[in-house]
Amino acid sequence: MSFGLGHGKPLVAGDVGIELLSLPPLPIAESVEAARVALGFDPRAWFIEPARRFEIEIGSGKGTFLLQQTELEPETNFLGIEWTSEFWVYAADRIRRRALPNVKLLRGDATEFLRSRVPDQIVSVIHLYFSDPWPKTRHHKRRVVQDHTLREFHRVLAPQGELRIVTDHDALWQWDLEHIDRARHLFERRAFERPSSAGEGELVGTNFERKFRREGRPFHAMTLVRL
Numbered sequence: 121m122s123f124g125l126g127h128g129k130p131l132v133a134g135d136v137g138i139e140l141l142s143l144p145p146l147p148i149a150e151s152v153e154a155a156r157v158a159l160g161f162d163p164r165a166w167f168i169e170p171a172r173r174f175e176i177e178i179g180s181g182k183g184t185f186l187l188q189q190t191e192l193e194p195e196t197n198f199l200g201i202e203w204t205s206e207f208w209v210y211a212a213d214r215i216r217r218r219a220l221p222n223v224k225l226l227r228g229d230a231t232e233f234l235r236s237r238v239p240d241q242i243v244s245v246i247h248l249y250f251s252d253p254w255p256k257t258r259h260h261k262r263r264v265v266q267d268h269t270l271r272e273f274h275r276v277l278a279p280q281g282e283l284r285i286v287t288d289h290d291a292l293w294q295w296d297l298e299h300i301d302r303a304r305h306l307f308e309r310r311a312f313e314r315p316s317s318a319g320e321g322e323l324v325g326t327n328f329e330r331k332f333r334r335e336g337r338p339f340h341a342m343t344l345v346r347l
């Protein structure tokens with residue numbers, strides 16, 4: 121139980137929340153990839169209807185996109201991944217109170233989770249909205265988009281699966297474009313299509329988008345389709 125963002129009200133992740141650290145350990149193998157295959161883990165088994173379409177949001181923050189979109193898409197299973205405990209428990213508590221059976225929230229590093237626990241070609245969409253820009257050069261390695269993460273996204277995405285990116289941050293956008301250019305054999309760039317839950321004049325309608333919109337910041341957005 122946590123109080124943090126709950127302003128004195130207890131926050132409970134309940135069975136919406138899952139900790140990366142609580143997952144079955146990887147067996148000893150020559151590489152993480154070999155261990156993942158040997159373990160045979162599949163996160164779709166967390167849902168009541170595991171065969172449904174499966175989407176992942178990296179960096180769900182307070183969970184607003186998940187809450188909005190899942191109500192319009194009850195037939196899709198959504199997994200949010202958030203590494204900050206305070207946001208993770210806040211978002212999981214919101215989802216738990218709405219009793220949404222098709223949303224789970226994992227606490228941990230999304231890139232580590234994808235690499236070590238997600239089988240090939242099972243994800244229809246990866247959502248990456250207002251990812252942390254990590255402006256200092258020595259922190260660039262913490263940015264979600266990297267050459268190796270783009271290869272991982274390509275591996276876990278189903279044929280024609282999509283990576284959807286929105287950011288307000290010019291330098292991060294340039295970084296993303298440079299990396300995506302190097303991965304042009306893996307993805308085709310298309311225009312961003314707003315999810316059905318986006319409000320009037322919004323691209324997605326996350327907390328950060330709403331905050332940055334009030335500050336008058338312009339946004340960049342794209343969809344990458346898996347080749």
Ligand SMILES: C[S@@+](CC[C@H](N)C(=O)[O-])C[C@H]1O[C@@H](n2cnc3c(N)ncnc32)[C@H](O)[C@@H]1O
Binds near residue numbers: 249252328
């Ligand atoms: C700037 S916030 C945006 C939150 C939300 N997407 C929004 O638009 O309101 C970025 C979030 O991504 C999370 N995050 C960054 N890198 C992550 C990673 N590798 N795995 C999981 N969460 C990550 C951060 O903790 C933070 O909550």
